Amino acid sequence: MTSFAREPLGIAVVGCGRMGTHRARLAAAHPAVAFLALADIDAEKARTLGESVGAQVVSDDPIEVIEHPDVSCVIVSSSESEHAKPAIAAIAAGKDVLIEKPLATTREDADAIVAAAEAVGVRLRVGYSQRFRRNTFLSKRYVDEGKLGRITGGLARVYNSRAQAFAIMDRSPDVSVIVDILTYWVDVIGWFMRGNLPVEVFAAGAGDVLREKAGPDGPDDLTHAIVRYADGAVVAFTVCYSLPADFPTLGQSVRMEVMGTEGALIIDDDNRESIVFSNQGIGHAYVPGHQMKMGYLGSTTSGDWAMGRMFGPIAEETRSWLDHLSTGVETHLATSGEARRALEVGLAMEESSRTGHPVKLRL
Numbered sequence: 001m002t003s004f005a006r007e008p009l010g011i012a013v014v015g016c017g018r019m020g021t022h023r024a025r026l027a028a029a030h031p032a033v034a035f036l037a038l039a040d041i042d043a044e045k046a047r048t049l050g051e052s053v054g055a056q057v058v059s060d061d062p063i064e065v066i067e068h069p070d071v072s073c074v075i076v077s078s079s080e081s082e083h084a085k086p087a088i089a090a091i092a093a094g095k096d097v098l099i100e101k102p103l104a105t106t107r108e109d110a111d112a113i114v115a116a117a118e119a120v121g122v123r124l125r126v127g128y129s130q131r132f133r134r135n136t137f138l139s140k141r142y143v144d145e146g147k148l149g150r151i152t153g154g155l156a157r158v159y160n161s162r163a164q165a166f167a168i169m170d171r172s173p174d175v176s177v178i179v180d181i182l183t184y185w186v187d188v189i190g191w192f193m194r195g196n197l198p199v200e201v202f203a204a205g206a207g208d209v210l211r212e213k214a215g216p217d218g219p220d221d222l223t224h225a226i227v228r229y230a231d232g233a234v235v236a237f238t239v240c241y242s243l244p245a246d247f248p249t250l251g252q253s254v255r256m257e258v259m260g261t262e263g264a265l266i267i268d269d270d271n272r273e274s275i276v277f278s279n280q281g282i283g284h285a286y287v288p289g290h291q292m293k294m295g296y297l298g299s300t301t302s303g304d305w306a307m308g309r310m311f312g313p314i315a316e317e318t319r320s321w322l323d324h325l326s327t328g329v330e331t332h333l334a335t336s337g338e339a340r341r342a343l344e345v346g347l348a349m350e351e352s353s354r355t356g357h358p359v360k361l362r363l
């Protein structure tokens with residue numbers, strides 16, 4: 001239920017990298033945000049971003065901004081394995097929290113965050129921003145209207161160049177592209193399944209390009225995973241983040257199909273139909289210094305800035321979260337329970353691929 005009341009918001013962003021920069025710039029431009037504080041363990045990053053967005057407080061100590069009395073909500077944009085500490089501190093301080101996906105990289109961290117939020121009762125959501133791709137939320141509408149009948153299964157496939165995979169491995173060496181990237185689509189399909197939970201996973205992977213960088217325990221180049229849901233529906237997930245470094249995808253090229261007894265959704269989000277080409281090079285959004293001559297327009301995972309405004313999933317998602325906090329309007333951001341399940345499915349995919357055996361899930 002929306003009301004005409006507008007709560008002024010005090011936002012703290014913890015982690016001033018790529019995502020933290022988007023979140024801070026979007027928060028600074030949101031009409032309900034009256035106070036903005038930024039923290040990064042790299043003091044220079046917090047200071048530079050703070051100057052560009054006009055933040056009132058910048059710090060190299062996340063606790064200082066989390067506990068600031070003018071902060072009502074904390075956005076945790078630190079790297080994947082660094083979510084739990086600031087998230088739990090924010091919950092303990094009674095602040096609402098938005099955490100970047102994945103919720104955490106380990107079951108222990110994820111469970112600690114969920115338990116802390118349940119005990120205190122703050123609003124906690126997770127930035128599974130592909131829910132805010134236009135084709136995704138339109139698909140959700142048709143699923144909810146029953147246009148597909150009973151969902152019998154489908155597929156979700158995402159690929160990208162190794163340039164980005166290497167950047168992720170540098171930032172968070174302990175997180176695989178399954179838990180970090182395929183998780184978006186595990187979440188989206190789980191959202192479409194409306195409480196029909198995954199019960200079994202079988203996965204297999206191959207390829208040595210990513211292992212050449214990460215070492216013998218590193219990830220496969222390509223993984224296929226089949227997930228069976230409680231009512232028998234079956235979905236095939238594929239991730240390949242090892243295409244040649246100059247492959248034109250700037251974030252994610254996606255194919256999604258959802259089949260039902262009454263209809264189907266076929267989503268071609270490879271973005272091949274719109275390209276930009278320049279002899280001067282196109283900068284890759286996630287890989288500093290990586291210049292490509294050609295890029296698929298609109299393939300960045302988080303969205304793009306143009307003329308001082310951001311367009312795309314992270315922009316929609318951030319505005320949706322701030323609107324929700326300020327006015328109470330509904331948001332379709334993932335809950336911590338949904339994010340916890342997506343992590344469990346990803347970990348099961350890793351285990352199945354490693355052992356060669358199916359993994360049963362009890363969610």
Ligand SMILES: NC(=O)c1ccc[n+]([C@@H]2O[C@H](COP(=O)([O-])OP(=O)(O)OC[C@H]3O[C@@H](n4cnc5c(N)ncnc54)[C@H](O)[C@@H]3O)[C@@H](O)[C@H]2O)c1
Nearest residue numbers: 015016017018019040041078079080082100101129301302
């Ligand atoms: N939804 C999306 O579209 C999207 C896209 C990319 C990344 N992400 C997610 O966003 C998160 C951040 O990714 P990124 O690309 O911005 O990474 P990044 O490396 O650009 O930024 C991470 C920042 O966190 C800081 N940091 C690390 N540990 C910290 C700590 N304990 N306290 C405070 N700051 C800390 C680092 O110094 C760095 O500035 C990850 O969880 C990632 O999976 C989401």
